[in-house]
Amino acid sequence: MKRLFQALGLGWALCAYSPALLARDLVFGVVYLDSQGFYAGVRNGVEKAAAASGLRIRLIDINVSGDLAKESSFIQILAANRVDAIILSAISADGSVKAIRHAASAGIPVVCYNTCINEASLGKYVTAFVLGDALRFGEMLGAEAAIQLTRLGVRSPRVGVLNCEFVEVCVQRRKGFEKALKARLPDSRVVANQEATVLDKALSVGQGMLLAQPEINVLFGESGGATLGAIKAVQKSGRSGKVHVFGSDMTTELAHELFDHRVLKATVDVSGTELGRMAFALALAATHGKQPAQRVQQARIGLYAAPESAKAWLAGHPDGLP
Known part of the structure; x- marks a missing residue:
């Protein structure tokens, strides 16, 4: 975990947490595509679901601001540090494949929400995809x-x-x-x-x-x-x-x-908070070897x-x- 914080340029955080807090049982990487309100809702859903799980979970997250290179670099760091799961809204159907394939090859479950990679690659490298049609x-x-x-x-x-x-x-x-x-x-x-x-x-x-x-x-x-x-x-x-x-x-x-x-x-x-909750639940289940019956999970769509x-x-x- 110490190496992960240093790789992310968060060495200062090591001083802010006790060793017990840093030694979380599970570590999830979470990727937000940009800073729009929808992604604030997703963050809210993920964080609330993690808190409600009753488990010791550390969320390492980033807003990639639509930058494919930033997304790829972050996923590679997560994979190198063997996080337990990755939750993300992929930037590109084709451009994000390489990084997600790398994480999947390292045995890390990847759960997409809202956006993901192309259908052929999704079936190979992604555990679940949560979205509103x-x-x-x-x-x-x-x-x-x-x-x-x-x-x-x-x-x-x-x-x-x-x-x-x-x-x-x-x-x-x-x-x-x-x-x-x-x-x-x-x-x-x-x-x-x-x-x-x-x-x-x-x-x-x-x-x-x-x-x-x-x-x-x-x-x-x-x-x-x-x-x-x-x-x-x-x-x-x-x-x-x-x-x-x-x-x-x-x-x-x-x-x-x-x-x-x-x-x-x-x-x-489509509620960002609800997508965040669903994505977290699927990622948590994957860390326990449980796969969803359907890879693509539909979220409710609301008309106002x-x-x-x-x-x-x-x-x-x-x-x-x-």
Whole structure:
């Protein structure tokens, strides 16, 4: 354990903990893809599940900020130190394979949540994958968008997408959204699609879209940061009431915007806290040689489409964690 802390540049931590605390029975490595609110929820779920397990467990975690090299380096360190399990949201379906294969070859169970590696490699190197079905996620949102846009008299949606399509889950979200929207409003069309998952970039890209293509009357955010950026872009462009936002994920800020309902009309969410709990449970079971009956485990998908649902979410999440 001492070598692990030093390898991670956490030598200072050795002075902060007693030898008894450092000698945990189990050590789990946890990888968070970025710093959006969803991953704060995942961290909350993992930590609460670890505390509730009644076992002595040490969590060694990192936010890789979408950096594939950082993800690979961290997993290699974990594998070299023979941690008991690794929990992660993989950055790339193909690019993350090498590091995960290395960990699996070292006999370390790997549990993915939200995103993972390609299907062929997943079957070889990953113990379990927890997610909300991304295509269904998008379909639920697209169907609700069609209902609300019809009610608003928008028969020909011109959609701008703020995407996170460097991960496959976001590609599937868009495909599901387009499919369901077009099924009910055949004249709908995506006219712009740009990567913008971080709030500041999403705001800038959203404003640029609205300026360059004034026919846009719908913005779709594929992640929480993209959704909030889309809302702020509409507000700052003076297009509230004319451009309607449909989004992904749920946070306190998004719940307040949904309650206001002037710009954000609906969002679909998979609870980060619940995914964290499920991923931890699967990782813990794997350390005891237990494999899930199904490698891919589905999490519940929730649709929030009215001010009342936003109010209920806020009441049920006083800590603000999704």
